[in-house]
Each structure stands twice: as structure tokens, then as C-alpha cells.
Amino acid sequence: MAEAHPVGFQWVMEAKARGAKVIHVDPRFTRTSAMADQFVPLRAGSDIAFLGGIVNYVLQNELDFREYVVAYTNAATIVTDGYRDTEDLGGLFSGFDPETNTYDPESWQYAGHEQNGAERQDHARQRETAAALQHETHGMSVKGETERDETLQHPNCVYQILKRHFARYTPEMVETVCGVSQDAFAEVCQAWTTNSGRERTTALVYSVGWTQHSVGVQYIRTGAILQLLLGNMGRPGGGIMALRGHASIQGSTDIPTLFNLLPGYLPMPDAEKHPSLEKWIDAVRHPGSKGFWANAGAYGVNLLKAYWGASATVENDFRYDYLPRINGDHGTYRTVLDMIDGKVKGYFLLGQNPAVGSAHGRAQRLGMANLDWLVVRDLFEIESATFWKNSPEIETGEIVPEECRTEVFLMPAASHVEKEGTFTQTQRMLQWREKAVEPPGDCRSDLWFFYHLGRMVKQRLAESTDERDRPILDLTWDYPVGGERGDEPSAEAVLKEINGYEVATGRPLSLFTEMKDDGSTLGGCWIYTGVFADGVNQAARRKPGREQSWVAPEWGWAWPANRRILYNRASADPDGKPWSERKAYVWWDQAKGEWTGEDIPDFPKTTPPSYRPDPGTSGVEGLAGDDPFIMQGDGKGSLFVPVGLIDGPLPTHYEPAESPVRNPLYPQQASPTRMVYRRPENPLNPSPPEHDTDLFPYVFTTSRLTEHHTAGGMSRTVEHLAELQPSMFFEVSPELAAERGLKHMKWGHVVTARAAVEGRIFVTDRLTPLRIDGRIVHQVWLPYHWGSNGFVTGDSANDLFGIVLDPNVLIQESKVGTCDVRPGRRPTGRALAEYIAGLGRAAGQHQAASVTAPAPATDPAASKPDEEPT
Amino acid sequence: MSSFYGPLDPAPDAGYADPPPRKGFFTDTSVCIGCKACEVACKEWNAIPADGYNLLGQSYDNTGGLTANSWRAVEFIEQPLASGQRSAPFAGAPTGPSASATSAVLAARTGQDTGTEPGIEPAPDPTAAAPAAEPQFLGMPGIDLPGRIDDPDGVRRTDFRWLMMSNVCKHCTHAACLDVCPTGSLFRTEFGTVVVQEDICNGCGYCIPACPYGVIDRREEDGRAWKCTLCYDRLGAGQTPACAQACPTQSIQYGDLDELRVRAQERVDRLHEVGVGEARLYGHDPEDGVGGDGAFFLLLDEPEVYGLPPDPVVTTRDLPSMWKTAGVAAAGMVALVAAAFVRGPR
């Protein structure tokens, strides 16, 4: 955190100054570790085993916050008899189909809900469309009441399933899998549990070190289970937060740049499943479920109305048919492979440098070299704009500048200080920023670019009578322009539209509950409704913390409804009283008959704690007075997830797609449902139980240095930053240095089946070998900031990765892989191509015959579940 | 005429009537996260050129030290320690001996063309870098077979720490650079700080060897000496110096020196209470050889580990006696010449 988020780390330091104990768990000793009271090195890719060990510690010692767990989670809910756990099936859950490597989740359902038909979708299709991402804030739908055993004794209740599932995640197993000593592990367990409960809460903060794995979603899930068991959700000082890699990454999922989502987490309509507005809305609101998604119709209609304005009417289903449809995987990696295959003609890159920043840089560059046109909008001429003339593939002859047909349009972009708008940070808080200076020269804001691009496209099509052009011609595109140059669209007008307003009067809506599904209101993103309440830009509020309550509700604006902590009903006990005075946050005011407190209560304001809905009641009225998780179909926090996840209802330790060790827990080596694209340009290093895994015997991981920004486009180009970390280097332990003959400050190179990346070697005590399952595993760490442009150049570490994705959200596994480290520089020119091809061939010999993309992975272990774990 | 040594308030001593309270920095290295925001903020505000793109290999320090082109420089020290201070991070891991000393020795050979003189030069004796990381052994562990690390009697890494420290001009109470400057380019401000006037400096270079901390340095391209001004221009406008403003963890604290000294003592006491016995202040004492620094530090090891002199002294403290000695020698010259000629021809 100190490395990648030094400014946020000030709060850790402040907590430390006040006596907090800081524990840092990381493959290498970083600037964060330097400040920590305890540093725990672990093997990259083993976090589920580590966290699962803590879950087991909590359950075995009954350290869970029992009242909270019983009342607010699905611990008591009974799961159907047919459910079989990974414990029973060698690392697989029941319902696995080895043909498609996906599950039929029928046996994961709650008892009595086996025919939760609308939910039991085709998992293969769900994986293609990253459906779990669409469910990000949806939670699961559960129709009607669930069967519960609040004594938690029923063998099929979630609590007991959980207990059995994690029973093997013992301290000994954690030591075996993660390389963490039992003493260090016990310290972490004690710290976390003693700092949780009635009087204390623990916050969990993670970053892409957790997400960028083939089991990334389940990493976070394990954290969520822990936080729920310990009563740390919905309470002050608790929660789970993602530290984002850039400003407003949260904003880019709220108002998404993703292929499968529309603003406000409305799913992109599916060509087959959502033929009508009604079907689409029902897929979101899940008729019969509890909670606030019941109003999805209004959210969807308001979005359509915001897009197509007067043209969108009840009669034409608010132009639902104008919305694009998806019919499969259109994710960034699929798109890149399609580029290589010549299926994609054009590509927009905005503030993104995939030639350096994305996994498998070579595939990225080869893909871009096979386009008709490419638009790059950036502050500097980044590698993704110059791949055709100075990428590593020029050296190897794979791209020939004279023959590369991609026409690159480099559009200079305005920086964040040169334009106005909002950032949304991880707490879902929108903060408005003013423009400090006019952008220089031809630099313009993204808003300017897209507004005028849209305007000009509309102009070009103005005379068209082609039906397919109607969605563009009917699009509302009327933002006022102004500014020093007279052509800058008003960002505030955009925010106002996002907020929503009454069509007839233009009165801004104050809350999404004001949204109507009859076309009388419109709003671009229902969760943002209220940011322009009363016609005031609430995101621009800057009242100092000392002049308001400690929750500081008048600094910026947080969605939804300026609520600072989600599910904060859980900060009070089932009777509506704070769990403790110290942690009082939101509570039931009996006299007034409403919820009140420091924050905006995240609960129907006047629903008393004692309220119990009549059976069959759905929607908001279906929420009982003690159902704090109001977006979940059963109002409960999900320890066990029957619906929505492709790789299983519970987190399970699988080895990374590339690992030097056999999975010590299960015969199933890697995630059985992971998304793999088996193609010649995407060879994978062999992992056990395949043979010759000693070709790539070491684990490597990548991350950022404080001195650079991600792919380096904004730091290698700034001399005062570039000079601070001027060269590609990688860190090895003294022991690995000894084993491979590596010397500090000398050249070395790291190889995988995809690439060879050279840099200076840092031999440092900050890395340590670990003892994993009876053998010693070395880890290598690389920063990934370098490329061919800027003041300082170098090889790009992301070239080393192949493309393997998490099945739920299609995020790439780019925080762990296997490699070899060799002294000296890598070959250059055509010799480099041959060198890498040789490595790929060596790797390929040990893998299943190549299958036409995108056939999913087949683990030898998956089809032979009887194989003994080593 | 100012005193040459001992505690005093430099601004009134320099002739300011009713100056503002003396300003300074307290740099608390125990909370420095090595982010280098101070370096960048300083360079951006003061329009300082880059100092070259050289990898030094001394942990994450690629600046190398204070120069005319780096007025803040963040140092990184990787130190294996005897176990027992805190949770030993590598206890139980299959480690061999530490490599810190070896890596430090190899790093000490690197040079840095900073565009300044003398800039950052390679260590005259690279092996001297080894003790910086606690003397344990020299030579790569390359001869050891991997199995060697299972030797129960082998040397193993257990505890480790990574020290970080943002170095800066000390703004001494008795500033040698200012004292020896022949042009008056270096002057004492009303805030008690020491600043080079760039329109006067003729690049004589005298201030460079005069500084007991090795701070001031000359820029090759313009021939003038440069160093931290404690953002004199910002102070004049009532603002905080750029580095302190940028520091995310309050490792760099700016304020009235008297208040900072109190705060620093409280911080040291607090650290001692929680078991960080090695915390000590450096440059805070008005009784030291430079009359106390305007920019002082909380360190977690001996000053020399951070490249700081353990007992600096303003050399002009000895100037009266030096002039006296020179006078005796000069008189001797006259006497010898007189004697040589007066004895008459022979």
C-alpha cells in the first residue's frame, strides 16, 4: 500500500501512531513491510489457503461474532441435500461437467429452491459474458423464504458446510501451501480476531494483487466470508475496500467501460435471453426476490430515456431495441485475439497502454498491428501508439513497419488538472474537481472528444434513412458547450443528466426512489441519483471534516444516497440497538419510529427491527426488519453463494494456472473453470502434474513501484519521475542468486514460454525462498513499468504472462506465473524470436494438444479425480 | 559580528530586527515510507533539472545523495539485524546468509553523473559499504549449494529492516557555507534559514568543501552552487515548503523550530516507550558543533549509516585561532627575510 498508494497509506501511519498493529502479508518485503509491525512473506497465488486458514481458525475456535452471523448472514440457511463439497470430490463441487469445464449449480441451491430456474443459467455462457461481474452489486435472487436452522447444527446448514469445507485449512496446511510459519500465522489470526467483534472492527483493504488471478473473485470472497463471520460488514471501521489502480476506477465500473455492463450495474442485454424490455428488467429484478432491485424497471427505463429522450416512449419500450446486445465473450483479451485473427477493424484506447500494461504484451501488440485503424488518446506518445515502429516485435521481425497496415490516430489528451469532472473513489465517493489550467495545444478532454465525435457521426448520418442508424440519430446529444475555446461540453450538464431529472420540469431528482418507469423521469445512472440533488453539485462539497460530524457527509457525495457505509443496518443488533456504544453508527429510534444515526441508514427508513413480512412478499416490503443486506435476495450476507459464481459456491485453494507445485489440498490442480485460450501464441508453462515443470521452476509476480505509474505512460515521460527508477530490474533472494549465479547490478533475464525480459538484477534480503510442501520455492519480483518510449526504456514485465482468466469476471492472471531466471542479457533480433519459440515449444510438449480457441482448460486432474494428491 | 559557535538565534544575530520565529524541518525517519514525493515536489517547485537516469543499485536510492540538482534525497538502507526486535520476518524460512553487505558493496561502485560537481562519486573503497548493512560476511553466497541452507548451524536471515530517510540541507545555526562565501551570495534569511542568491553567486566553490554535511554542490551547466532554500519564496508567502507539503506521512514536518524540537522529543520518548530504543535525534541540539540544525532528524541508527557526519563542526569555529596561527607564520616570514638580509653579505 505504501508502494502503490503512498497518499492513502498516511491513514495507516496515523492508525499506527495511535497504537494500531500493522501486519503486512506479501511475497516480498516492500516499503509497506518496512513500516509494518509484522511482515509475513507468503507464496504468490496462495492467498485463499492463507485466508481459508483464518476462516478455519475462526470456526474451529468459535471466534465468530455469533449473534451477527446467525441474524445477518446465511449461516443458518439449509442447502439442498444434493450438494457435494470439494472435500468429497477431490477439489470439485457437485455438478461439474468435464465437457465444458463448468458447473450445473442446481445442487448448490438452498433447500427448497433447487428449481431456482431463472438463475440456473448456462454457466458456459455466463463465463463467456463475465456474468458474475454483472452481478457485482446484484447479489443473488432467492425467491420466497429459506429454510433456516438458527442453532447452526443442521449438517446441511451453511455454517456446517463452511466448517467442513475449511477444516483442512489448518495451520500446518497453511505452512505447507503458503510457506508461512505457524507462529507467524497464529499472530495474524489472533490480531484479526481480537480486533473484531462487538467493540472492535477490522477493515480489509485489497488491491490487484488479489484480483488478478484465475481465482481472483474467490480471493475477495474469502475475505468477505471472514469479514462476515467476524461481524465486520456494515459497521464503522469495517468493510472491504479495493484500492484502485487509477483514479476513478470505481467510477469506470459504476458508469462502465465494460462490455457486459450498463450504468448502475444494469447488465448489457443478451441477444438471446433478453429479447424484450420486460425480459431484460426481470433478469435484473428477479420477480419474487426481496430488496431494492425490485425497482429495476425504473432504473432501466430512466437510462433508456436518458439515451433517447423524447424518442423513447412507453409505446416503443423506451427504445430498448436500440441497445446493443452481447452474445458471448467480448472481453479485452478475446478482442485482442480476435484482432490477431483479423476479426476486429478498429480500436479506441483511452488512457490505456496495453502494449505495456496488459498481460501478454506481444499478443496485444500483434493484435494492434492487425487493425485497420487505432485511435490512441493519451498525454504522451505511448507504446500502444508506436508499436508499429519500435516494439520488440520489430526486432524479431514479427512486425514490419513498412507493412503494418494499422493507421494510428494519436489524439493528445487533457490531463486531470486540465479538465473538470468527478472522480469516484473506492468508498464510492464522487469528488468534483475543477479545471486548474487550460490544456495546452491540441490537448482536449475525453468529454470533448466523444461529444464532438458523436456530433460529427450524427451529422454524417443525418440524411440516412437506414434503420440501423436510428439509434445514433435519435440519441440525445445536446450538451451545452463553452469554456475558453467555446467548444468544451459542460461536465456539469453531463453529471446532471446522470443524476436524473423530471422530464417535464427539469427538476433534478434527489433519490433514485423518485425514478418512475413511465417515462416521466430520466437519469443516466440510478445509483448516482442525488449527486445533483436540489440542483446543487453535491460532489463539489468541500466542508472540512472538523466542521461536521466524523462521518463527514458534506465532503463530496457517495452513492447511493450519500451513504458512506453500505448495509449499515448491520451496525445495529437485530433489535436495532448499536452493537456497542463505541461502534454506534445507525440505530432504530423507537420514539420517532425510524432509523437514524451518523450516516444515512441503508434500510427502509420506517421498517422497524421487529417487522416480518408475510410469506411471499417480495421487493422492499419483503425485507424483514433484521435483513440488513438489502440488495441480496434473502437480505442476508452470503457466506455461501448458491447463485452467481461460476467456479463454486465457496472459495477453494487452487494452484495458479502456472505453478511449480502440486496442489497440496486437492487432486484438482488449478481452477477447473478458469478461462483459457489455447492458441499457438499463448503457450502456458507446464505445471504439475504435467512433466518437466523444472523448465520454469520459479514463481514470479509483478507490481508497481511508487516512483512510476502503471504502464509508465505518465512517469517514464516525466524526467523527475523517470530518474527515480531509471531502469528495469528484478529482485531475487540471495539464495536464488546463488542457485542461478546471479550478481547484484549485473544483467539477467526472466523467461517464460511467452517472452524473455531482461533487466538488472537486484539481490536483496527483501525476498526470501519459502518451503512449500517439502521443497524450496524461490520467488522473483518484477516491476512492470518499462517499455520502448520515454526518458527511460526497458523490457516490459507483462510480456511474460500468458492469457488465463478468472471465469467470473474475465480478469487476467497477471500476479503470478512460473519462470526461469538466467544470468546475462537475453538474445536480440531474430535470435530472440527463436529463443522464445524454443521455450514455447519446450513448454508446449508437455501440454494437451492445442485446441481451437477458446476451448476451456482441461486439467488432467479434473478428469481423473481419483488421482492422489502429492 | 556573529559568534562562531554555541547556541544562538541566527536571524537576530544576522541583524534582523524583530524577525519571525526561526523555521525549520523535523524529518522523522521512523515514518518515512520512501515515496520520494519530497524529491519530486522540490524539483517541480524549484525548477531543478533532472540529475540523470542512472541505476545506482543502492536499494531504491537512484539519487545517491544531495546535489545541486537534488535538494531532497531519499536514502534506503537494507539491514539484516540480529533477531529479537520485532516479529522476525524470515525466521523459519529456508534462508541462507544475508546478501545486503554484498549488494551494498557492488552498489558502492556505481557513479552518478548528476550534472553537478562533485556530484555523486563511486565509493573510494567499496568494501566500506559492507558495514553499512551490518558486517556479517563478504562475497557472494554463490558457492553454497541450495542444500546448504538446511544446515542447522548455518547463518540464517531472521530479522531485517529497511531504513528510509529524506536528507536535506541542515540550515545550520552556524553555517560554514554562509560564513566562507566571499561574495555574500549565501545569506541568512529572516526565518533563520540559509539561502544562495543565484544572481550573485560566482561559482567560487568555497561553500562546497566548507559544508560539514556535504550538502551544497555546483551545477555544471551554470557554474553556480545550489541547495535547499527551505522554499524561501513559499515561506515569504506564508506557505509550507514543497517537500513538507507533499509528504504523505508527516515524516517531513515544517514549522517553528522551537515547537518542532518539543514535538521531536515527544516522538522519541514515545518510540522509546514502545520499544524502539534505537530512535535518537540528530541535529536538534543547540549545543552541538554547528549550534544545532534548522533541519534536524529522528534516526533509527547511527548518523553515519545515513551518510551523516556523527559529530559535525562548523570549521569557522576555529577561524580566530587559524587567523592567529597564520599571523604568527606571516610574522615569521618577515623575521626570516629580515634576518636573511640583515646579516649582511658574506
Added chain:
Amino acid sequence: MTAPRAGRSGDGRKGGHRPGGEELAVPPAEFRSYYGRAVLKAPVWKYDIPAYLFTGGLAAGSSLVAAGADLTGRSVLRRAARAASLGAVGVSTYFLINDLGRPERFYNMLRVAKPTSPMSMGSWILAAFGPAAGIAAVAELAGALPHRGVLGLARRLLPTAGRAAGLAAAAAAPALATYTAVLLADTAVPSWHEARRVLPFAFAGGALASGAGAGLMAAPVSETAPLRRLAVAGAALELAAVHAAENDLGLLSEPYQTGRPGRLLRLARTLTAAGAIGAVAGRRSRILSILSGAALLGGSLATRFGVYEAGVASAKDPKYTVVPQRARLGAGRPAGAAPKDTGAHQQG
């Protein structure tokens, strides 16, 4: 308060070897540092400054010789010494300006007069000495002027003015010769500062020896008897003072003995001693006088370069900064507690 620190076992790993492999008389430095890099910034002066140390001393010595010759009626010696003085001070001025980072701003040297700055004082000393030496030298041209007219007046007045100027220059000369020692000593450069009590004598002796040496080369043997005495006295003073720097400063004597500065100082010792002996032995030999004069000049020049480079070497190696200071603290004599110059900062 003290961090746990494992002591360096005396395994002799560094064995008292400098990188050059030369054996040292002192035990190996046991100290800690930041990557072995210098604590101090070494002087950035180029050859100009050590050269100036020599030419300034030569100018001072020569003007003293000129004054002596003037007052004792040695006209050839006087003329030669005045010329040497002017020449040396002229070259000195060039060196001083040439060494500046911004030579075009040399005049800022006379912007202030600061007793705390030996360089400022030196600038003023030079400003006083230079014109006086110049007038004295120009006065030697009086004989070449016509007898009448304005120049005739000058011809008559110049010798008197020359004497006055020559005496004025001689009065400033000892300061010119010795302030440079203070200039070097008034720095944080360990081997200079520690040698502050001997450097003025080394430079004073060197100035006299070089002044005498120049005279020996230029004047007939009939006029050089005082110079031979002066050569011996100056050389003795220089040799004794340098010897003290080489031996009495503990660890900080090391830079005077080793490496290039050590070789320069050994060369200087040989030349100076030879020059002094030659001066005495060559009282009847013009050639021997010239050779000994050259040896004295060379010895003085080598001494200045040797002393200069020893200081630079001491600043570049953190050992010379850290070890003596650490010892001072270890002995309970921190700098702040010992404001008086006790001259006892000797460690080994």
C-alpha cells in the same frame, strides 16, 4: 539509545589495504557509512587552485625578496624579484578567475569584505598586493624612460614610488602567503582542517623558499647570499610543517602519505631538500644556483599540489570524516563541548 551493532571482528579482511593495495601505518578503519560514499563534498577546484597556492606564495616570497634587495642595494635581484612578483601575481589572478564557475562575475569577490571568509580576505589582500607589486615592477622601467617631459618626471619619481610600492607589497606579502592556509583549513575537509596549525607554516616556508629560488635563478651569485639563508630557512620551515602534517594528525595524516598526494609530497621533500643544499653548496656556482632555485620552486609547487590533493582525498573517503568524529564522541569530547581549538583531535 544505541542501536545494537555487531562489532567488526578483526579478521583483517580489509587488512589495512587501500584500494591501491598499499600497506597503511594505521589500523583498518572500522566505521559505518552510506554505501561507502563520501559524507562530504570534495572541493571542486581544478588545478588552478593548487597552482595559485604556489604562484601566490611565489609572488609573496618574491616581493619580500625584492624589498630586502631594495633596502640592501641589490638592484639586479630587486629587479628580478619585482618582475617575478608581478608575473606570479598576474598568473595568480588568472588562476583565481579561471577557476570560478561564473568567471564573468569575478568582481563579486569585492562586493563584501568578510573576515569569516578567508577567500574574501584573500581577495582584498590580493587587491592590495597586486597593484603595489605592479607599481614596483613598473618602476624598474624608469631607466628606460626619456629624461625630459612628462615621462622624464616619471623617470625621476618612479624609483621612489617603486620603493614605496615594493615595501607596501612586501607588507601585504606575508598575508598573501599565509591566508591560503587558512582558506584550506577553514573547510570541513578533514585533513586540511586538522592541519590548520601547520599549514600556515608550510605555506609561509614554501613562499620564502620559492621566492628565494626564483631569486637564485635570476640574480648573480654576488647578490644572492641572503637568498641562500632564506632558502634554507624557508625550506626547513616547509619541510618541518609538512612533516608534521604527514605524521602528527593520526588517521588524517594518512592522505598525506598515500597515493598521489603521498608521491607528490615525497617528491616535494626531495626537491626542497636538494634545493636547500644546492643553495648552500652553490654559492659560487651560477649553474648550481639556478638548479637549486628550480628545485626549490619545484618543491614548493609539488608541496602545494600534494597538500591540495591530500585534502581532496580525505574528503572523498568517508572514513576520514566518520572515524575521527566517532572517536571524538567515543572519548566524550563532542565538537559542541569543545569549542576551543585544543588541537587534540588525533586518532589513529
